[in-house]
Amino acid sequence: MHIYRSHTCAQLRKSDVGSTVRLSGWIHRKRDHGNLLFVDLRDHYGLTQIVTDVDSEAFKVLEKARAESVVTVTGEVVARAAETVNGNLPTGEIEIRAREVTLQSAAQELPMPVFGDAEYPEDIRLRYRFLDLRRERLHNNIVLRSNVISSVRRRMIDQGFTEFQTPILTASSPEGARDYLVPSRVHPGKFYALPQAPQMFKQLLMVAGFDRYFQIAPCFRDEDARADRSPGEFYQLDFEMSFVTQDDVFNAIEPVLHGLFEEFANGRQVSAAPFPRIPYRESMLKYGSDKPDLRNPIVITDVSAHFTASGFGLFERIVGGGGVVRAIPAPGTADKSRKFFDDMNEWARSEGHAGLGYVTRKGGEFGGPIAKNHGEEGMAAIYAALGLGPDDGLFFAAGNEAQAAKLAGAARTRVGEQLNLIDGNKFEFCWIVDFPMFEYDEDSKKVDFSHNPFSMPQGELHALETMDPLDILAYQYDIVCNGVELSSGAIRNHLPEIMYKAFEIAGYSQEDVDTNFAGMINAFKFGAPPHGGSAPGIDRIVMLLADEPNIREVIVFPMNQKAEDLMMGAPGPVTAKQLRELNIRIVEQTKG
Numbered sequence: 063m064h065i066y067r068s069h070t071c072a073q074l075r076k077s078d079v080g081s082t083v084r085l086s087g088w089i090h091r092k093r094d095h096g097n098l099l100f101v102d103l104r105d106h107y108g109l110t111q112i113v114t115d116v117d118s119e120a121f122k123v124l125e126k127a128r129a130e131s132v133v134t135v136t137g138e139v140v141a142r143a144a145e146t147v148n149g150n151l152p153t154g155e156i157e158i159r160a161r162e163v164t165l166q167s168a169a170q171e172l173p174m175p176v177f178g179d180a181e182y183p184e185d186i187r188l189r190y191r192f193l194d195l196r197r198e199r200l201h202n203n204i205v206l207r208s209n210v211i212s213s214v215r216r217r218m219i220d221q222g223f224t225e226f227q228t229p230i231l232t233a234s235s236p237e238g239a240r241d242y243l244v245p246s247r248v249h250p251g252k253f254y255a256l257p258q259a260p261q262m263f264k265q266l267l268m269v270a271g272f273d274r275y276f277q278i279a280p281c282f283r284d285e286d287a288r289a290d291r292s293p294g295e296f297y298q299l300d301f302e303m304s305f306v307t308q309d310d311v312f313n314a315i316e317p318v319l320h321g322l323f324e325e326f327a328n329g330r331q332v333s334a335a336p337f338p339r340i341p342y343r344e345s346m347l348k349y350g351s352d353k354p355d356l357r358n359p360i361v362i363t364d365v366s367a368h369f370t371a372s373g374f375g376l377f378e379r380i381v382g383g384g385g386v387v388r389a390i391p392a393p394g395t396a397d398k399s400r401k402f403f404d405d406m407n408e409w410a411r412s413e414g415h416a417g418l419g420y421v422t423r424k425g426g427e428f429g430g431p432i433a434k435n436h437g438e439e440g441m442a443a444i445y446a447a448l449g450l451g452p453d454d455g456l457f458f459a460a461g462n463e464a465q466a467a468k469l470a471g472a473a474r475t476r477v478g479e480q481l482n483l484i485d486g487n488k489f490e491f492c493w494i495v496d497f498p499m500f501e502y503d504e505d506s507k508k509v510d511f512s513h514n515p516f517s518m519p520q521g522e523l524h525a526l527e528t529m530d531p532l533d534i535l536a537y538q539y540d541i542v543c544n545g546v547e548l549s550s551g552a553i554r555n556h557l558p559e560i561m562y563k564a565f566e567i568a569g570y571s572q573e574d575v576d577t578n579f580a581g582m583i584n585a586f587k588f589g590a591p592p593h594g595g596s597a598p599g600i601d602r603i604v605m606l607l608a609d610e611p612n613i614r615e616v617i618v619f620p621m622n623q624k625a626e627d628l629m630m631g632a633p634g635p636v637t638a639k640q641l642r643e644l645n646i647r648i649v650e651q652t653k654g
Contacts, residue, residue, distance in 0.1 A: 066134055072108025076155045078139045083158065085110055086134040086166065088196065089127055091177045099124055103135060103158075106201075111148075111157040112137070120160035130169040130176055130196070136162040184614075189628040191619055203616045206326065207604045211278055213325055214299055214600070217318040223276040223301060228263035230256060230280070235578065240284035242294075250645035256282035259597060261516065262582045264302040265554055268593040269585045276301040278600060286623075289612050290546055290602055293625040298549065299603075302595035308537050308553055311594050312336065312493060319541070319548075319598065323489050326607045330487045337491040337541075345494050350388070350459075350471020352497075355545030356490035358478035362470045365389045365458075368444050374435040377419075380460045387460045388470040389448060392477050396424040396453035402480070403430070406457060409476065415469045419458035426452035475545070489543055489606065496520075497538040500531040500567060510568050513538045516582075517552035518594075519564060526563045541598060543606060551596025558586045 066086045074083065087105035094100075101112040101124055112135050114120040120135070127133060137160040148154030173189075174182045176196045187194045194200055215225070234241045234255035241255040257263075259281045267275045279300040287293040299318075303311060316335040323332045338356070345352050348361050366386045369377040377387050395402065403420045410418035421441060422429035428441045436444075450456065457477065459469035478484045499519045501512035509531050517536040519525050525534050537553035555561050561583060565575050575583055604616040614620040621627050641647065 063136075070107040071103055071105040071110040072152055074110060074139055074153050074156055074158075076141060079141045079156060081139045082136070083139055084134060084136045085112075085158065087132070088176075089124070089129050089131050089133060089169075092124070092129065094125070100157075103133070104196075108153060109151055110153045111142075112160050113140075113157050114160040114163075118160065120163040123163040123165055124160070127165055128169045128171065130172060130193070131165060132167040132169075134164040134166055135160050184622060185628060188614075188620070188622055191629050195618070200615065203604070203608045203610065204618055206608055207600070207616055207618075210322065210326060210604050210607065211600060213322055214278070214318065217321055218276045218299070218301065221274075221314055221318060223274040224272065225277050226267060226272065226275050227277055228257070228260040228267075228279065232257050232263075233581075235262075242282045242284050245644040245646055247643050247645075258283050259298070260300050262579070264300060264595065265516070265556075265582060265593065266585055268302055268304045268554075269588070269590045271304075271591075273304045274301075275303075275595075279597070284625075287621075287625070290605065292601060292613050292617055292620055293623065294621050297600040298597040299600060300595075300597040302593060304591040304593045306553070306592065306594055308495070308539065308594065311551065311553070311596060312339075312539075315541070315596060315598070319491065319543075322603070323543075323607065327489065328607075330489060332489045333491045337493055339493045339495050341496040342494055342498065343496070346467050346471075347388075350467045350469070350474055351545075352494050352540065353542050353545055353547045354492065354494075355475065355478075355484065356492055357484045357486075357488050357544060358474060359483055360391055360393075360474045360478055362474055363389045363448055365444055365447070368440065368447075369436070372436050372440060374432055377432075377436075377458070377460055385460060385462050386466045387458055388466045389444065390457040390459065390470055390473045390477060391448060391450055392420075392455035392457060392481065393451070393483075394453055394481070395422070395455035398422075398455065403455065403457075406473065406476065406480075410459075410469060410473065413469075413472060415459075415465070416461070418469065418473055419460065421456045421458075423450075423452060423454055423456070432458065486609075491541065491543050494540040494542060495538075496535045497540075498532065499534040499536040499538075499564070502532060508569055511564075514550065514552050515565065515568070516554050516561075518555045519560070523557075523560050523563060526560065526567060531567050537594070539596070541596065546602055546606060548602055549596045549598040551594065553592070553594035556586055556590040556592055558583055561586070 063084055068084045071085055071087050085103055087103045090102040090104035090109060092099065092101050097116045099114050099121055102109050103112050114124060135158060137158040139156050140159050142155055142157055172193065174186050174193060176193060195204065231244060231254040234243065234253065239258055241258065244254040244256065246252045246254060260279050264275055277300050279298055280295055281298055282295050285293065303314060316337060320332060320335045342352055345354055347364060350362055364386055366381045369381050369387050372378045381387060403422060406420065407418045419432050420430055421433045428438060433441050457473055459466045459473060497513045499512065500509050503510045513536065517538045520535045520537060540550050541548045555564060562572050562575055601613050601616060605613050608616055610616055619629065
């Protein structure tokens with residue numbers, strides 16, 4: 063028999079009764095019944111119950127061992143009595159009567175228990191992540207992550223993609239988020255950067271003629287944490303294709319994502335391909351966001367035209383000054399008290415907005431100050447235009463277009479949550495398309511890129527030379543699921559003259575482009591195919607499939623919100639010798 067185990071802790075069944083077996087694992091839980099001691103033994107695969115009596119040598123070892131100690135148990139498989147069968151465990155019909163126990167590794171007193179579902183402070187969980195990872199929910203999340211990545215690889219290869227690895231040490235780029243810099247020992251005063259994404263390399267692979275590339279790519283960005291964004295590093299399904307249109311990219315990746323989510327949906331419904339395609343401006347109008355959660359049935363409507371000559375002076379002044387009024391339905395709220403609507407208004411103010419106007423309606427009777435001032439006839443016209451019923455309430459977001467869209471989008475989400483309108487058993491995908499190529503930056507007082515500077519403008523060079531930059535659309539797109547942006551992508555700008563012109567509009571000279579993007583612009587001068595791609599985030603995909611609200615719950619060893627690894631003590635100090643080798647001197651920050 064093997065020195066450590068003949069079976070895993072999930073293998074044994076009633077058909078094994080009478081066999082002598084050996085298991086190894088962690089003591090998950092102990093239950094002392096006086097003359098009998100029951101131990102749940104756990105390994106990566108599952109649990110098996112061990113039983114021993116007070117007269118056994120095994121009893122003495124198990125009684126003294128703390129929870130999470132590692133032991134090897136040799137004994138006989140016996141059937142449990144009918145009344146003690148555990149139907150929740152695959153091994154629940156049997157137990158092991160221990161004859162011999164070897165203590166492989168004794169556990170000290172635990173800083174946090176592994177058994178149970180109690181929540182513990184994040185700093186303890188991250189400092190003792192190796193213990194946290196033993197807990198069932200988190201352990202299952204990490205296994206799910208591995209299975210998702212394996213499935214993605216199979217599906218991409220089946221779609222004709224080839225996996226390549228791109229460099230981790232590369233050059234710093236002036237675009238995007240803040241780089242992580244790595245000093246060079248052999249080139250004093252010069253630095254590598256960790257890649258924010260393999261963007262340029264994957265485009266260069268297309269120039270090199272590889273046609274369909276993918277990798278599960280690590281990306282590094284020095285940016286703050288959010289619930290759906292891990293600080294420091296993350297992984298994405300990075301892919302690129304040659305000789306393709308936007309439709310070709312969609313047709314290639316949709317079966318991968320749809321099949322992946324169906325595989326791991328666990329009974330939840332996945333929206334059918336082809337996924338809806340929503341132009342950016344339409345999304346901002348109807349959903350107040352370019353990341354719409356389509357599980358929410360509420361649709362926002364612009365009702366500005368109803369308030370051009372309204373008895374409600376505030377909205378009339380906003381519309382007259384070039385602003386807009388957006389309406390957010392609150393269906394079936396006749397049974398809601400005035401407090402529900404007032405609380406929504408207070409919530410809007412707490413989010414930094416001026417407020418959220420509202421109208422109540424019960425049995426066809428309108429209520430609230432806006433209805434009183436706008437009049438019965440005016441309100442009836444709005445309700446008819448929106449197709450609302452006699453018991454539906456209505457919220458209003460007013461201001462300049464950007465402010466109104468932001469408030470309306472947030473209110474749509476909150477109303478959907480408050481009224482339980484969002485179906486948690488669905489995965490609803492959509493593409494957001496037709497992003498503006500440029501936007502006006504109020505801080506710098508100039509036109510700048512709105513999304514991705516390497517995208518092909520719709521209309522190509524002719525559009526750049528003849529159109530108002532703010533009217534130019536790009537072949538840029540996002541894939542969104544349940545209100546979470548999984549990736550951005552684009553048909554790339556592969557022509558040097560178009561790239562120079564696009565960057566010129568954004569205030570960059572040809573010399574700037576040649577200096578900052580030398581590798582790519584030079585490659586494009588030697589024959590580049592039309593190409594495009596995207597990069598859905600692996601961490602976010604797993605977060606959705608695991609139904610976890612925070613991305614740290616699906617990452618093996620995440621950092622905290624301050625980008626610190628509490629377990630390994632990173633970032634940490636280095637020795638003076640290391641700094642001398644790198645020709646670096648640390649300058650103390652001046653206080654005050």
